[in-house]
Amino acid sequence: MTDTMYAGIATSTGDGRAGGRVQTDDGLLDLSLAIPKEMGGPGGATNPEQLFAAGWSACFHSALKAVAAKEKTTLTSSAVVAEIGVQRTPEGGFGLSATLRVELPDIEQAAADRLVEAAHAMCPYSNATRGNIPVAFEVKAA
Numbered sequence: 001m002t003d004t005m006y007a008g009i010a011t012s013t014g015d016g017r018a019g020g021r022v023q024t025d026d027g028l029l030d031l032s033l034a035i036p037k038e039m040g041g042p043g044g045a046t047n048p049e050q051l052f053a054a055g056w057s058a059c060f061h062s063a064l065k066a067v068a069a070k071e072k073t074t075l076t077s078s079a080v081v082a083e084i085g086v087q088r089t090p091e092g093g094f095g096l097s098a099t100l101r102v103e104l105p106d107i108e109q110a111a112a113d114r115l116v117e118a119a120h121a122m123c124p125y126s127n128a129t130r131g132n133i134p135v136a137f138e139v140k141a142a
Helices: 048-070 109-122 124-129
Strands: 010-013 021-024 030-032 079-088 094-104 135-141
Touching: 048 079, 048 094, 048 109, 048 124, 094 109, 109 124, 109 135
Parallel strands: 094 135
Antiparallel strands: 010 021, 021 030, 079 094
16 A cells, blocks of 8 residues: 555544444544444444444545546536445354445436446545445436
8 A cells, every 4th residue: 555645543432332432533523422222222322333324425425526527527416325234244243234325316327327336446435345345336316
């Protein structure tokens, strides 16, 4: 890998996802954590999967906008929804899956599919997860 352009730094304290906290080194993000009710926890606070979904959706959306700009395609009302699922593994651990729902109402389906494919090749989250977790795309165009 080449030189690091930027490093996001966060620290988890307390009981991690089970009632702990997560804070970035600059203090801009400071959140309580809780296990979701769907996983037997109390809910009422964010969880690592929501943070991962937020990061991936924002990063992928930026990659999509960059690819569109390079191709001189205007995206005026695009959106990316990331859904991160948690599943049990046969070994007794846990795994993740992802579905990215990309909304591109301003362009034709073939162009939308091409932009999403190019964004998937550019996005750091996509590159980090490629081959590691199942990723599905739902692309909705004009």
